[in-house]
Amino acid sequence: MSLQQKIDRITDILRRDDGISGAMHYTEQTSWVLFLKFLDDYESEKRDEAELSGKAYQPVLDEAHRWSTWACPKNADGTKNLKADSGDDLIKYVNEELFPYLKSFANSIVTGGADPKSFAYKVGATFQYLDNKVASGHTLREVLDIVDTLNFQSSDEMFELSLVYEGLLQNMGDAGGYAGEFYTPRPVVRAMIKAIDPQPGQTIYDAAAGSCGFLVEAFDHLKSKKSELSTEQWNFIQRDTFFGFEKTSLAYVMGMMNMILHGIESPNLYRGNTLTQNIRDIQEKDRYDIILANPPFGGKEKDQIQQNFPIKANATELLFMQHFMKTLKSGGKAAIVVPEGVLFQTNSAFKQVKQELLENFNLHTILSLPAGVFLPYSGVKTNVLFFERSGGTSDIWYYECEPEQKLTKNKPITDEHLKEFVELCNSRETTDRSWTVSARNLAEDYDISAKNPSKQRDTEHLTPNDILKQVRNKEKFVSGLLDEIEDLLAGK
Structure with missing residues (x-):
């Protein structure tokens, strides 16, 4: 399945959800899911780069709220963990734990405690204006599983x-x-x-x-x-x-x-x-x-x-x-x-x-x-x-x-x-x-x-006489058409 087909599939899934109404909603909801998967891959890449250079990397999100922990956790062998949340449990976690946590980064914006150029600042600036609108946890589970197949690295x-x-x-x-x-x-x-x-x-x-x-x-x-x-x-x-x-x-x-x-x-x-x-x-x-x-x-x-x-x-x-x-x-x-x-x-x-x-x-x-x-x-x-x-x-x-x-x-x-x-x-x-x-x-x-x-x-190269001639010729043409129509109507 191509990436375009995956996004189209996500759109079709979200259209069925009771909480989604129109293109604005499904684009917005697709966006935050894509963003969190991107953030997880971004952090993983930065962590690998830091290890190679012998430096420590401080992740933006704590372990409990990372994609690999809540969205699509894997078993030790890399296979999908079938105990991942779905249904009401997933929606409850997203609405009551995940989004409040992500919005909390906005507090550091208000108090001036975050570097405006840091990724943490960008996360807070983004999620303070976002809410989850997906009503069904089963719908969201389908979307998460598709997005998890994307590789932002x-x-x-x-x-x-x-x-x-x-x-x-x-x-x-x-x-x-x-x-x-x-x-x-x-x-x-x-x-x-x-x-x-x-x-x-x-x-x-x-x-x-x-x-x-x-x-x-x-x-x-x-x-x-x-x-x-x-x-x-x-x-x-x-x-x-x-x-x-x-x-x-x-x-x-x-x-x-x-x-x-x-x-x-x-x-x-x-x-x-x-x-x-x-x-x-x-x-x-x-x-x-x-x-x-x-x-x-x-x-x-x-x-x-x-x-x-x-x-x-x-x-x-x-x-x-x-x-x-x-x-x-x-x-x-x-x-x-x-x-x-x-x-x-x-x-x-x-x-x-x-x-x-x-x-x-x-x-x-x-x-x-x-x-x-x-x-x-x-x-x-x-x-x-x-x-x-x-x-x-x-x-x-x-x-x-x-x-x-x-x-x-x-x-x-x-x-x-x-x-x-x-x-x-x-x-x-x-x-x-x-x-x-x-x-x-x-x-x-x-x-x-x-x-x-x-x-x-x-438009200006014609002389007045030439313009008058064109008008008269067109009048004659129209007059001739009218005569023909009259003849047809009269049965001639």
Whole structure:
């Protein structure tokens, strides 16, 4: 049975349980089981490494609460221990002993007694927002037995699991109507990261992290260079590179687990509303080299939140844009997904934010994405703004992504659709899909929306007389069709 088949089997089992209702529940419940098996394999690997180097290893979990003790204990010969708990005994243990124990790690977070970068801290941060929802101990026993067959010490299996888990997150987002919150299409994310090209030693930030797709893909991008990295650089990537905030508890839990299951040992993900921070208090030490994000748009924030920003606005996209501009380091790079309205709206707040962006940042590239990228969550047309904190904007290179077929839920955007953009973004070539506009031409109303000049030429080359001739010809054609219909109706 392949790993995908095992996860599909777990999903089918959980669907039958009285405590599970929908994709969000079975993904959440599958996640905590996978996480605890991963933790057991992780601890085993660290213990073996410590023994080889003659050092002692202090495990995160005590012996009574380790996977190998309660979930799937083995006999001395490695066979399954048939006395393992099931039914009501298993559910009672999980609900009354295991989860309270795991949540207790959160107490050290509150009191400041744990190293924020330690694995114990991450366990507490994750499980303080989780509960077991599986009602039947027999259902849970089936799930545990399947997960026990997974080997998280295998790099190949870990890679395959990371892909399968991405699929679970996407299904959860689609089914719950939270696709934009949990899942940004990975071809878009990868194109943004390839254009930015993060380097080892840089810090990477997402203030609206969701399931942490941007941070995970950025990690994979850096991991591809692992053979060239020193131990110090790799440790920095594992512990001091990735930072994020997420407002909702479920997305936070999914994001934390997504990063850890992809191989980031110490993600710096925090739960909280980014917009409650007064950006006037942000100093250079609080800033990041790389910002990658798809912040929520279409929402409204109350007056109290708006006070944290120099340009007051209730639109979340404008508040997040101000936050990103303020948290970008000198010389830093950002790629931000925004709705079309941010580009063309010219009322006071929109105009002021774009004026600051053009005057104080180098908005060098705008990627115009096709409608339907975020279906079924949203049909809003979006763009990606690429800017650097390196002086004002002189000109903007636009690229218009236009697939031959209309995007739908079943025909989503692909890497191939964005391949040309990635190839051209550094050379900034002019093609039928790409063009450059001087920032001086945008300074009157700050409408920075994509207006492809090649399309405008196509529609403007006809003279008025030619247009009138076309109209008359079409009228004659329609009139002829109507005559034929009348003749048919009259029986001629």
